[in-house]
Amino acid sequence: MSETFSPVLPTLRDVARHAEVSLATADRVVNRRPGVRPATIKRVEAAVRALGFERHAGAAALARRESFRAVALLPLGTNPFIERLADELVAAARLEGLRRLDLAVRRAERFDPESLASAIRAAAAEGRGVIAVGLDDPAVLAAIDAAAEAGLPVVTLVSDVPGSGRRHYVGIDNRAAGRVAASLLGRFAKAGPGEVLVLLGSLSLSDHRDRLDGFREALGERFPDLAVRWIVEGHDDAERAEAAVAAVLRTGPAPAAVYSAGAGASGLVAALAATGVEAAVVAHELTCETRPLLLSGALDALIVQDPGHEARSAVRVLMAALTGGAVSEDQERIRIEILLPDNLPK
Amino acid sequence: MSETFSPVLPTLRDVARHAEVSLATADRVVNRRPGVRPATIKRVEAAVRALGFERHAGAAALARRESFRAVALLPLGTNPFIERLADELVAAARLEGLRRLDLAVRRAERFDPESLASAIRAAAAEGRGVIAVGLDDPAVLAAIDAAAEAGLPVVTLVSDVPGSGRRHYVGIDNRAAGRVAASLLGRFAKAGPGEVLVLLGSLSLSDHRDRLDGFREALGERFPDLAVRWIVEGHDDAERAEAAVAAVLRTGPAPAAVYSAGAGASGLVAALAATGVEAAVVAHELTCETRPLLLSGALDALIVQDPGHEARSAVRVLMAALTGGAVSEDQERIRIEILLPDNLPK
């Protein structure tokens, strides 16, 4: 109860003094640099333990002069989630990059694998690392593997490129997100048998496909009354989504529930409204597009990933790869958040 | 598309050179310190704008030698959420405190206002700031006001002390959390009229009371079929909660839904199981106690606040108060997260 304040943390200088070596030698040991006699290493490590030394990351970053340039590749289009991600990446490069990362944010056509692949190649030629929203396609995979083989770390963001040599994937577990959508819609839809419509950007996007897989799986396990009947591709664009959904609604019975696994929820909502369909609806991401829809009740819930966290995580992971630092998998896990009107951030 | 890399950020030295003043003067202007001629201020500010200077916070923290000691006060008891918070505070003091904050974490009896009040007084005497899990009580309020008047910043954490002179409250909006609970239970409970049991630590805890208020309010607005019939105080302890809930269940009809607004959910679940009651249940916080209950289906959902975020936010806010920095209200807002088995972090 009456423990007192902890002492000031020891510095590397204290460690050096304690081990009776110079600052430089202590530094070598602490940073596992070569050229130190084993006996000396032991002494320094003992001092580190004895004093409870912890490297001051800020000071280290300041002293280390090298800085890196890298490129982030985001999909083109009018998707506000992506806009937000772009801003967050710029901010994160400054903060998490400790001012040592010079990150250029570019756009590439998301639904065209060749264009993304060549953007990755260009990025690899210019910078020392790449962050990219992935696409599950052989050309893209090849471009990533080429960069990886050349020693450039590639971090996939939001959507992974499975099987590629990317250093890390930063984003939610999309299968799990699909399961969450099923759990919510299963409870929100009226009781009794019903059919479900799923809207997604494209089946070639691994994140959307994973969501669909998880969704179907959980629906089958826990809500066998509901079955996916329509799968509509809207190319993450509100207008195209509206047209595609409207076409489906005109021809068949009304769905009991709708899962928007990609972007373009406002188009979906418009199509539902136009045909007077009353279904439980769950969509993804909190943006200027989806926020009013959740508040008005047009959407029943939103499944979101925090673009700020994702951007910071991507930058941290990239910096770790660039500087040889460690990443704690655990800390970099991106949460799947559920938003109702009641817990919508201001 | 082909924008190039941004240049390295200018340093204060660049600003000084540009304004034709010394480093010290540039520093004075940038940090709004007195003793600079207005004309000089203008010149330096112009240079700052011209070069787009941004202070390097890490370097500033390194150069600034002063450090602070402060005390954090958490409730005694066996609540695992609080244990976690304690650990996170220690970690946050190091990271967010930029090694300039020496934070002692202490425990005080939560259900005894006098004891918390005197712990606050003691903390104020020893340190230069206080972080405390609050309690809505005149004695506690008086202790906080005394500290505030003496110029010590007090930050309330998780539970506020309304009307007090605390500098900041860090935690979720508990009314909104109660509304979320209502939205979930309203959908999860079987359709039709039913009665609800609410378990909380004590009605004298403002966070629990706020949750109850929000819960009732939202239930009344949106699920008039459901009404709160029992309010049970369990003192945030699993055993006491079990006994209290069991006593209620023995005497009346079974509740259709149960909201555990405080801690001790495992006791609640045990009481429900013992009496064979099948109700929809929502509880708070992800801990070693609640995690298995959510996975087993004993709990239908969890409403959580991230103790890591909260600890870091509390430390940031305290440091800002201590060093005269600014806090962005917006960034310090703590989210109300909803956890289902599907989006449970590993």
Place this chain on the structure above:
DNA sequence: CTGTTAGCGCTTTCAA
């Protein structure tokens, strides 16, 4: 293999 020295960008005396 080990030590000395000069900074990183900023703050803080101390002197002018």
Place this chain on the structure above:
DNA sequence: TTGAAAGCGCTAACAG
């Protein structure tokens, strides 16, 4: 009112 200089904790040449 201003400036010169030392130094925060660490890293990176360059010697020895």
